[in-house]
Amino acid sequence: MIFLGDIPPPLHGMSAINKQMLDEIKKHKKVFFINTSPTLLSRYYHTRFWLLIKAIYFIPVTILLLWAIIFRREKVLYRSLNGGYGQVFDFCWLSIARLFALKVFLHHHAALYLTSRSKLFDAICKITNFNAVHIVLGDAMHDALSTNYNIDQKKIRILSNAAFFKINDAKKLKSNPNEIVRIGYLANLSLSKGIDVFLKTITHLNGKGLKFEAIVAGPCHDSVIRAQLDTACSQLSELKYVGGLYGSDKDNFFEALDCFIYPSRNEAEPLVIYEAAVEGALVLSSEAGCMKSSAQRLQGWSMPLDSPDVWAEAAANKILLSSEAMGLSSREIRKEVFYNFAAEARENLDRIIKEMVHAKA
Incomplete structure (x- = not known):
């Protein structure tokens, strides 16, 4: 299985969840990981140079993806999708997955391109619809994906980010003695x-x-x-x-x-x-x-x-x-x-990973 995604640094919500998802999948399946984030240059995150750096980094990522498919004969791809113009990269990588008939799991961490119809994401849907499972964070994203892009609901899974929180039942909350x-x-x-x-x-x-x-x-x-x-x-x-x-x-x-x-x-x-x-x-x-x-x-x-x-x-x-x-x-x-709620979400995570482990192209 190929895991194609950003992990920290830089640290943000999506990269943090990607790292935890990667660790969870590795417990059950051998993974070929390709980091789509140029971590050595993370100090330029939030600068005008970041998009240029990502565009240049696109080349080695694409080479690694092709190598994994052709020489390692990987048949399953997990991709944590970009939002906005970053989906240009996704379109290229997912076109390669389509060319080689890979089974694809698309994890959505942004809602705007789902709730407001995007031509770019519509193109991604068209090239992946044949063999893709979509993972969304909640009912609102599920409904938007199904309604705005005509994705079969049988191909959509809901996985709340709450699944990745460690639960400590022994921890006691602190009281507020000063009433402020x-x-x-x-x-x-x-x-x-x-x-x-x-x-x-x-x-x-x-x-x-x-x-x-x-x-x-x-x-x-x-x-x-x-x-x-x-x-x-x-x-x-x-x-x-x-x-x-x-x-x-x-x-x-x-x-x-x-x-x-x-x-x-x-x-x-x-x-x-x-x-x-x-x-x-x-x-x-x-x-x-x-x-x-x-x-x-x-x-x-x-x-x-x-x-x-x-x-x-x-x-x-x-x-x-x-x-x-x-x-x-x-x-x-x-x-x-x-x-x-987190316990319920964790059960959903276990089911989705089980589906990935047994997935075939």
Whole structure:
């Protein structure tokens, strides 16, 4: 089996899941791994050079793919798909898979090209439809793929990212002794990820009589957004920016939260809402991608992000009315709900890997 995908570095949601998926498949099947991410040049991620680097790296990746098919006689291909113009690379690699009649498993980590019809992805569907299984993250992506691209539902599998979370039943949640509501936001800071909406929400909360502290975490590569964030922090004593968090620092960030806000504009099924759910935090999100159903399952709150101001005011009101939901007992219930959801997702993962192991071209 050929595993064709990005793994860290650079680290982002899709590459993190790819690494875990690769490790899971390796437990059951011999894998020829081709890394489609130029990891040695990962320092150029988030720069204007990255797409050029990926385009150049396309050549050795393609050579390796052909070598694996022709000389190793591999018959099954797993591909974690790009979004946007990166699907030009996917189209080429999947055309090769079609030429050699490989069985293909396509794992979708972005929702936008599914919910909004894409000519490029439509072309990919046409060349893979003969022998492809599609793996999506939730019902919304399943329905969009079936409706917008006429993919047979029998060829679609649902695998939530929750399947890749390690469950620790012995871990106890930390109580909040000072009665200050702890609100958090973590992302690669951008308008796409809704940092502006988060700041509007905190502004609406300010002066409403609620004792709270709000922490923004994550790298910022946009000087305009960084200036706006610095201004907001100087005007609101409750707001702090702590930069990028990794490892134990990131774990400690989520452990301290009562509420996690994630009003992203372009999302599929972000890992961060599950990282918050592990700690029982109340999740408030937009409804991009699969987040509406995720928030519902986690006993959180969601609302379409049609208007940033309307969303921010509604989210602020939700926090003001949810003091009981911030308590330790409510957090323990939400934690248990997530653990049950993750266990169900894990069963789906096991079934999909079993299908891969026994797949034939």
